[in-house]
Amino acid sequence: MAKLKRELNLIDVFSIAAGAMISSGLFILPGLAYYKSGPSIVVAYLLAGILVLPSMLSKAELATAMPKSGGDYFFINRSMGAAFGTLAGISAWFSLAF
Numbered sequence: 001m002a003k004l005k006r007e008l009n010l011i012d013v014f015s016i017a018a019g020a021m022i023s024s025g026l027f028i029l030p031g032l033a034y035y036k037s038g039p040s041i042v043v044a045y046l047l048a049g050i051l052v053l054p055s056m057l058s059k060a061e062l063a064t065a066m067p068k069s070g071g072d073y074f075f076i077n078r079s080m081g082a083a084f085g086t087l088a089g090i091s092a093w094f095s096l097a098f
Contacts, residue, residue, distance in 0.1 A: 004069040019096065 008016075033041045062075045070077075072092050077085025 006069045 030041070030045075033044070037044065059072075059075075066074065066078065068074050070089075073085050073089035076088040
């Protein structure tokens with residue numbers, strides 16, 4: 001199995017980060033959520049941020065323990081097998097592509 005090169009230049013990192021952060025959901029969905037729920041949406045966003053924190057910290061720990069390219073695919077492939085790793089890789093691709 002060929003190893004993936006672990007190198008990203010500034011344009012690669014900027015493109016991935018901009019695509020992940022500046023999506024249509026960032027501009028449309030908060031306005032719709034505010035319209036439906038009012039000022040309590042601020043509390044909802046803070047609660048969602050707190051709830052996602054353990055997931056972010058565990059991924060940081062996994063990336064430190066297993067510094068290989070592949071991200072979620074590699075972590076899930078090592079822990080649950082190739083079928084689940086492939087499913088996670090395809091799911092990650094779909095989440096970024098659509």
